[in-house]
Amino acid sequence: PVQVVWRKAELALSERRFDPAEGTIWQQLAASFDPLHQRQDLTRAPLLNFTVAQEEDGCWCALQQWHHLIGDHSTLAFMEQEVSEILAGRGAQLGAAQPFRNAVAQARLTLSEAEHESFFRDMLADISEPVLPFGLSDVHGEGRQIVSRYQALSSALNLRLRRQARRLGVSLASLCHLAWAQVLARVSGRDAVVFGTVLLGRLQGGEGAERALGLFINTLPLRLDIDRRGAEAAAREAHVRLSGLLAHEHAPLALAQRCSGVSPGAPLFSALLNYRHNNGEAVSLPEGVSLLSAEERTNYPFVLSVEDGGDSLGITAQVTETVDAQRVCDYMAQALGSLAQALEQAPETPVCSLAVVPEAERELLLHGWNRTERGY
Structure with a gap:
């Protein structure tokens, strides 16, 4: 196996438009990216994508797709906490990001x-x-x-x-x-x-x-x-x-x-x-x-x-x-x-x-x- 590390991976964000006459916007949005019919491209970092669509009342729906290869349950919770802090104006108070390579190195240093x-x-x-x-x-x-x-x-x-x-x-x-x-x-x-x-x-x-x-x-x-x-x-x-x-x-x-x-x-x-x-x-x-x-x-x-x-x-x-x-x-x-x-x-x-x-x-x-x- 060969691992390719991207030094810079840009977050993908796109917007879709749906006809309200064909059903609830967020349900149409979810159906258009049903993982049973559409798979993520594993060659494109960061395996985290957002697609947004606007409801008739002005609210926005956001669909988040991500692959388990890049995170777990705890990672998802941390991401949501940090987004909340940034939206509340406390983004500057967030701690420094911990490089994942540190965890890889630590794992290799434990048991033989x-x-x-x-x-x-x-x-x-x-x-x-x-x-x-x-x-x-x-x-x-x-x-x-x-x-x-x-x-x-x-x-x-x-x-x-x-x-x-x-x-x-x-x-x-x-x-x-x-x-x-x-x-x-x-x-x-x-x-x-x-x-x-x-x-x-x-x-x-x-x-x-x-x-x-x-x-x-x-x-x-x-x-x-x-x-x-x-x-x-x-x-x-x-x-x-x-x-x-x-x-x-x-x-x-x-x-x-x-x-x-x-x-x-x-x-x-x-x-x-x-x-x-x-x-x-x-x-x-x-x-x-x-x-x-x-x-x-x-x-x-x-x-x-x-x-x-x-x-x-x-x-x-x-x-x-x-x-x-x-x-x-x-x-x-x-x-x-x-x-x-x-x-x-x-x-x-x-x-x-x-x-x-x-x-x-x-x-x-x-x-x-x-x-x-x-x-x-």
């Missing part, structure tokens, strides 16, 4: 390749087959058949999970990773579950990384065993494994994959978990500006994002259209509820025995479709 290999071989050496929920194996898709569904979890479940995380001295993220592993164990038929987890990538980024713009996140495999060990022991093990992975947050995914026993060319996993903290940082828009819509795309066929709002908890499933996205949310909600109940009442309960199928679906499978009162 040999240390990364040792860690991932210990975790993955005995994994000889890909872990594929519902048999989904295409991890190079274009997001064309991805369906998204959001579900808010009850405040009671949110509090119960946080209470158990504090009691055990583990993170809420660890409990969510364990619940996701329970779901994947059932829908892939595997006890040793491997899935990708999205890491923030800023912990080892060096000075100023917490405010730097750029793509810091990384996706790396996490292996959890859904076996006869008790729920509490499994929760502690998930926390240990997830914490250990953080030290390797800049390891290449290709390196991790080759440390497994899976044949080259086959994906090690096709499911992701993205645990993200949403504390209102992504909606700090300037006064007079409102968010009309936002859309994101993924190439993985089976993705679950946990939306941690501090005092709230939600889940977003992004899955290929051959799978019911609502069903995936229901499985995750049930897995979290079963895990919370086991930790509260019977922490020695084998983690492999905890319910993942919701009661309504279980009733349908066992009883609704087995009603044989009538003769044929």
